[in-house]
Structures are given as structure tokens and as C-alpha cells.
Amino acid sequence: MCGIVAYVDCDSCQLVPITEAQLDASLHSILHRGPDSNGRYIDPSNRVGLGHTRLSIIDLDGGQQPISNKTNTIHIIVNGEFYDFERIREELIAAGHTFKTSSDSEIALHLYEEYGYSFLEHLRGEFALCLWDTKRSIFLAARDRFGIKPLYYANKDGRLYIASEIKAFPPLGLKMAWDIDSIVQGGPITDMRTPFAGISKIPPGHYITTTLSGTFRVERYWDADYPDKRVKDPRSIEEMIEGVRSRLVEAVRQRLRSDVPVGIYLSGGVDSSCIAGIATKILREKDPSAQIRAFTISFPEGNHLDEGPVAERTAEFCDAIFDKLEITDELVAEAFSDAIWHFEMPVANLNGVSKFLLSKFVRDAGYKVVLTGEGSDEHFAGYKFFEPDYLLEPDLAASFPTLSEKDRADLLNYHESNAQLKAYGSLAGKVEIDDSPIPKRMLNGIVTPQLIGKFLYVNKEVYTDSALQRTGVPDPSLAIASGLSGEARRKIAHNWHPLHSALYCENKTILPNGLCNFLGDRGEMAHSIEARTPFLDHFLTEYVNGLPPKTGELVEKWILREAVKPYITEELYLRTKHPFFAPAARNNYSPVSELFRQKLTKESCEALGWLKWEGVADIMSQYFETGDQVIHNSLLVLTSYVILGEKFQVPTYTTFCNTAL
Numbered sequence: 001m002c003g004i005v006a007y008v009d010c011d012s013c014q015l016v017p018i019t020e021a022q023l024d025a026s027l028h029s030i031l032h033r034g035p036d037s038n039g040r041y042i043d044p045s046n047r048v049g050l051g052h053t054r055l056s057i058i059d060l061d062g063g064q065q066p067i068s069n070k071t072n073t074i075h076i077i078v079n080g081e082f083y084d085f086e087r088i089r090e091e092l093i094a095a096g097h098t099f100k101t102s103s104d105s106e107i108a109l110h111l112y113e114e115y116g117y118s119f120l121e122h123l124r125g126e127f128a129l130c131l132w133d134t135k136r137s138i139f140l141a142a143r144d145r146f147g148i149k150p151l152y153y154a155n156k157d158g159r160l161y162i163a164s165e166i167k168a169f170p171p172l173g174l175k176m177a178w179d180i181d182s183i184v185q186g187g188p189i190t191d192m193r194t195p196f197a198g199i200s201k202i203p204p205g206h207y208i209t210t211t212l213s214g215t216f217r218v219e220r221y222w223d224a225d226y227p228d229k230r231v232k233d234p235r236s237i238e239e240m241i242e243g244v245r246s247r248l249v250e251a252v253r254q255r256l257r258s259d260v261p262v263g264i265y266l267s268g269g270v271d272s273s274c275i276a277g278i279a280t281k282i283l284r285e286k287d288p289s290a291q292i293r294a295f296t297i298s299f300p301e302g303n304h305l306d307e308g309p310v311a312e313r314t315a316e317f318c319d320a321i322f323d324k325l326e327i328t329d330e331l332v333a334e335a336f337s338d339a340i341w342h343f344e345m346p347v348a349n350l351n352g353v354s355k356f357l358l359s360k361f362v363r364d365a366g367y368k369v370v371l372t373g374e375g376s377d378e379h380f381a382g383y384k385f386f387e388p389d390y391l392l393e394p395d396l397a398a399s400f401p402t403l404s405e406k407d408r409a410d411l412l413n414y415h416e417s418n419a420q421l422k423a424y425g426s427l428a429g430k431v432e433i434d435d436s437p438i439p440k441r442m443l444n445g446i447v448t449p450q451l452i453g454k455f456l457y458v459n460k461e462v463y464t465d466s467a468l469q470r471t472g473v474p475d476p477s478l479a480i481a482s483g484l485s486g487e488a489r490r491k492i493a494h495n496w497h498p499l500h501s502a503l504y505c506e507n508k509t510i511l512p513n514g515l516c517n518f519l520g521d522r523g524e525m526a527h528s529i530e531a532r533t534p535f536l537d538h539f540l541t542e543y544v545n546g547l548p549p550k551t552g553e554l555v556e557k558w559i560l561r562e563a564v565k566p567y568i569t570e571e572l573y574l575r576t577k578h579p580f581f582a583p584a585a586r587n588n589y590s591p592v593s594e595l596f597r598q599k600l601t602k603e604s605c606e607a608l609g610w611l612k613w614e615g616v617a618d619i620m621s622q623y624f625e626t627g628d629q630v631i632h633n634s635l636l637v638l639t640s641y642v643i644l645g646e647k648f649q650v651p652t653y654t655t656f657c658n659t660a661l
């Protein structure tokens with residue numbers, strides 16, 4: 001993948017123009033995203049700049065960026081991969097377009113010439129891009145449908161700043177400040193906010209445009225949709241299984257197109273294992289002795305979380321080359337600060353740090369591109385916590401037998417009488433928040449947002465009174481419900497089955513902000529690794545979203561298991577989901593506990609300006625007494641914020657509210 005940086009000074013901008021040296025410094029800050037080459041375009045007016053740092057994957061010698069059109073009036077920078085680009089390129093050439101490179105990135109430029117803003121509909125894959133059309137004075141920046149590639153913006157004092165990573169902004173002169181509302185309400189995970197004031201993510205499936213006059217728009221070009229819950233689907237199960245299989249195979253085939261070798265991140269689960277099986281089969285169509293190289297994380301000190309042995313058996317089944325990275329507590333604690341600098345958001349577990357280490361391992365092995373299984377659970381309802389929402393209403397769409405109404409009522413009752421959500425593999429069920437009833441009313445009674453909202457939750461006792469006076473008490477599920485579009489909320493209220501509504505919420509929050517971010521691009525790109533996610537192919541997801549809720553029911557991902565049965569071992573066909581979880585701090589003297597002691601001091605907490613030291617000290621001592629996992633996770637979040645404050649040199653937060661009191 002690559003790194004991109006851009007800026008636009010509108011007519012009202014009174015700021016000193018950004019210099020070439022500043023643009024270079026900004027690119028330098030994200031050099032890990034593209035160590036192979038870099039380039040820039042600065043408009044003769046000095047008001048628009050585009051910078052690109054490249055990890056070359058397709059057209060290794062010729063694909064340098066920015067790329068311009070034949071008349072040098074449109075300039076583009078792209079991070080990402082466009083699949084099936086050769087077919088589109090041929091069509092564009094036949095329509096009279098002249099290509100300057102053989103890079104997949106260039107198709108976006110010509111598609112824009114051909115279709116205007118509708119060019120985005122023709123792109124398949126993961127991407128973030130910026131385009132400057134000098135003739136129309138239009139600047140456009142867009143992000144892929146799922147948020148696989150990051151793209152941030154800030155619109156301040158008449159200047160629009162855009163970059164793949166937040167750390168590229170300070171060299172352009174943007175000042176960093178805490179966004180206390182976002183922090184308290186979990187904005188980095190619940191919506192498009194970041195921990196930093198005025199800096200937002202471009203929402204997945206959206207583009208932003210600005211003219212030099214300063215007309216700024218954020219528009220959606222794609223969204224997930226689900227069928228009307230009252231309409232029966234006439235398809236047979238067999239047809240649906242075949243529909244999933246053929247689209248997944250095609251999604252993997254497209255993602256094997258590369259001018260450098262492609263490996264795989266292989267776990268002990270069905271998602272990455274079926275991709276390994278499918279990829280091997282496809283590679284062997286051309287070369288019967290082809291072997292894919294598989295990379296696996298193993299946790300030797302936390303045996304019950306170790307997926308190494310299952311992955312090894314899968315690798316044997318696929319005849320893959322198998323590499324295992326053993327991750328220890330010491331390695332995780334050592335890498336934590338650096339990982340947070342790359343994630344640019346807090347984390348509540350150590351999974352991302354482990355994957356961050358895996359990416360380094362893969363890069364050291366000489367690989368630039370891997371396949372991964374992210375995005376499957378968000379479409380096939382792979383998490384057990386979706387169950388109460390599945391049970392909330394009958395499935396009227398399925399034309400084959402579903403639960404009887406009595407069974408549904410009994411099971412739902414079981415969930416309700418358990419009071420706390422049955423979030424297996426997660427501690428969310430133990431986190432107690434006084435959720436307001438409003439988000440449930442807004443979202444047809446589903447409970448998934450409450451669960452997601454707890455991900456970055458920290459007990460309100462740790463915040464200063466003035467911070468809480470300003471933000472109100474934490475209510476992250478309200479932030480989630482409010483972050484959805486009005487149109488989506490209307491469909492949730494009237495059209496979609498509650499399971500589909502729950503999947504939609506997961507797809508708008510945890511998927512782009514967690515899985516694709518600190519568990520995806522950010523840890524991978526820290527080590528110049530491009531990861532490709534076949535489960536996030538929009539032709540596949542649109543098909544899966546159109547299936548009746550029953551296909552996501554109770555036995556996890558059963559339709560996927562049936563579809564990929566020919567490509568996986570019997571062991572995996574029968575195995576239930578084991579979510580990826582890195583072991584937490586094991587005791588008071590483990591390296592991660594030491595990290596808490598080192599980072600969470602009175603001085604460091606007070607330097608943030610919104611943490612109350614007494615509250616933090618209190619939960620720390622509770623943790624050291626009890627080893628409570630929920631507190632452990634909160635301490636990880638707070639430690640992350642201290643690290644972000646140090647690395648980004650964020651000034652201590654003060655409120656007007658505070659001084660006025």
C-alpha cells in the first residue's frame with residue numbers, strides 16, 4: 001500500500017502557503033506506507049498539493065505517482081488495489097483513453113474522465129484516493145466501501161488537509177488538540193471521529209469534494225443494504241450455498257493478481273483457512289506444484305488461545321509453506337508504544353499489537369502482500385453476540401424451515417433473563433454502563449450497539465469533573481445510533497430484520513474503526529505490508545447481505561462452512577469460532593503490568609488534562625489486587641492515550657467551562 005497526503009487552500013484561506021519542504025516532511029512521516037518511491041504535484045497557484053509515497057505492487061517500474069491524464073489537467077494519487085483492472089483498462093483504451101502506465105491505479109483517472117463522480121461505482125477493491133481536476137477546480141478524495149484503507153481530513157481556516165495517517169498533519173502546520181467529546185463517548189470506535197479535535201475519518205463508501213470557492217461536500221456513493229424482512233426469498237439453500245461459493249472463489253482469484261508474491265495470514269479459523277484452500281487451488285490451475293506461504297501467530301505462554309497447531313494442520317492440508325511467529329508477553333509490551341503510534345487510536349486488548357508484530361515478521365521474510373480473512377464475521381454473522389438480535393423477530397424471508405415461534409420465544413427469554421449479553425470471548429458482558437433507552441428506541445430494540453459501545457469504555461470515575469460537565473456521561477451506544485445516517489435508521493426501524501440491522505451497526509463501527517484499522521491496515525502498513533481481504537469484496541457482500549437472516553442463524557457461519565467445505569479440513573468444518581485473542585497481562589509483575597506502572601503516573605495523567613489521577617490510581621490498585629480483566633482493558637485504553645499524548649505532543653486539555661466555573 002501507499003501513503004497519500006493532499007491539501008487545498010480555498011479562496012478564504014489566509015494561511016501562509018504550504019511549502020514543498022513541508023509536503024516532503026509530511027510524506028516522510030508516513031514513509032513506512034511506501035518505502036519504494038515517492039512523488040508530488042504542486043499546482044502552479046501553490047494552493048493545491050498532492051504527495052504520494054509508494055509501495056509498488058503492480059507495474060513495479062512504471063507505476064510512479066501522482067499520475068496525470070494526457071493533457072496534464074487531472075492529477076491523481078491512489079493508495080490501494082483495483083481488482084479486475086486489466087479488463088477495465090482494455091475497455092477504456094477501446095473508448096479512446098491513452099494510458100501512461102500499466103498500473104491499476106491509473107484506471108481511476110480515466111474512469112473519472114469518462115463518468116465524472118460516478119467513477120467510484122466502477123472500482124472494485126480497497127482504496128483511498130485524491131484527485132485534482134484543474135479545469136473544473138474540483139478536488140475530490142474518496143475511500144473504499146468498507147474502510148479497508150484509511151483516509152483522514154481536517155477542514156480548518158479555509159484549508160482542507162487530507163492524509164492516510166494523522167501523523168502526516170503536523171508537518172503541514174495543523175495543530176493537535178484532544179477531542180474530549182470523542183474520547184469520552186468512544187468516538188474512535190463508534191463513529192468517524194478520532195481522538196483529535198477537528199480531524200475526522202472520511203466515512204467508508206463516501207467521497208468529499210471541495211471547490212476553490214470553498215464549497216465542501218461529503219457524499220455517499222455506496223452503502224450496505226438488506227432485503228425487506230417481510231418478503232419471502234424463493235431461492236433454495238443449495239442455490240444460496242453455490243452463490244456464496246462462486247463469489248468467494250472469484251474474490252480470492254482477483255486478489256491473487258500481483259507483480260510480487262502473495263502470502264496469507266493463517267489462523268485456526270474457517271475464514272483464513274478457506275482462503276488458503278481456495279488460493280492454493282487457483283494457483284495450481286497454472287502451476288500444479290504451487291505453494292502459498294502461510295504466516296501464523298502462536299502464543300506459547302497462553303495455550304488455550306494458541307491457534308498455531310490448528311493452523312499448522314491446515315497448512316499441511318493445503319501443502320502450504322508454514323511460518324510461525326511465537327509471541328510472548330515481553331514482545332507485546334515492548335512493541336506497545338510503537339504500535340499505538342501507528343494505530344493512532346487507543347486499544348482495549350493486545351490483539352492489534354500481536355498482528356503488528358506478525359506484519360514485521362512477514363516483511364522480514366521478504367513479503368509485501370498477504371491475504372487475510374477479515375470481514376467474514378461481519379457478513380455471515382460469525383459472532384455469538386448477534387444471537388439475541390436474530391431472535392428478536394421471526395424470519396419471514398426464509399422459504400425453508402426456521403425456528404418455531406415457541407423455540408424463538410424461549411431462546412429470546414433465555415437471553416433476556418440472563419440480563420447481560422452473552423458475549424463469548426469478550427468481556428463486554430461484564431462492563432456495566434447505564435445505557436439510556438434512547439438508542440434501543442432509535443434502532444428497533446437491537447442490543448448489538450450496546451455491546452460494541454463497550455469496546456473502549458472506561459469507567460467515568462477516571463475523567464475530571466470538568467471534562468464530564470462538558471461531555472455528559474459516557475453513552476457510547478447513543479453515539480453509535482446517532483452516527484448512523486437517518487436513512488439507515490429508517491430502514492432499521494421499518495424494513496430490515498434485527499439481525500441485519502445488527503450486522504449493519506457492526507459494519508459501520510468495529511469493521512472500519514477496529515478490524516480494518518488497528519487490526520488491519522495500520523499494523524500492516526507500519527511494516528509496509530499490504531493485506532487483501534477477499535471477504536470484503538462488494539460483489540460477495542452484496543450477495544450475502546441479500547440472504548435471509550436464517551443463513552446467519554445460531555450455528556455460526558453455517559452457510560459459509562457449507563460453501564467452503566471442499567476447501568477446508570474436516571476439523572475446521574466442525575470447529576466453532578475461536579475469536580482471535582492475545583493473552584492479557586498475566587500478573588502484577590508481567591511486562592504489560594509494568595507498562596501500566598510506567599505510563600500511568602500522576603504527571604502523565606495530569607498532562608492529558610482530562611484524566612483524574614485519583615480515579616486512575618484507584619482502578620490501577622483494584623487491578624493489581626484482583627486482576628480484573630475489564631479494568632485491565634481500561635488500563636490499556638488509558639495507557640494508549642498517554643502514549644498518543646506524548647507522541648503527538650498534544651497540549652494539556654483545558655475547557656472554557658472549567659475556567660468559567
Ligand SMILES: Nc1ncnc2c1ncn2[C@@H]1O[C@H](COP(=O)(O)OP(=O)(O)OP(=O)(O)O)[C@@H](O)[C@H]1O
Nearest residue numbers: 265266267269270271272296297372373374578580
Ligand atoms: N493466530 C493468527 N495467526 C495469523 N493470522 C491470524 C491469526 N488470528 C487471526 N489472524 C488473521 O486475522 C483474520 C481475522 O481473524 P478472525 O479470528 O476473525 O478469523 P479466522 O480466525 O480466520 O476465522 P474464524 O472467524 O472462523 O475464527 C484471520 O482470518 C487471519 O487472516
Ligand SMILES: NC(=O)CC[C@H](N)C(=O)O
Nearest residue numbers: 001002055057058079080
Ligand atoms: N501500495 C499501494 O497502494 C499500491 C498502489 C498500486 N496498486 C501499485 O501497485 O503501485
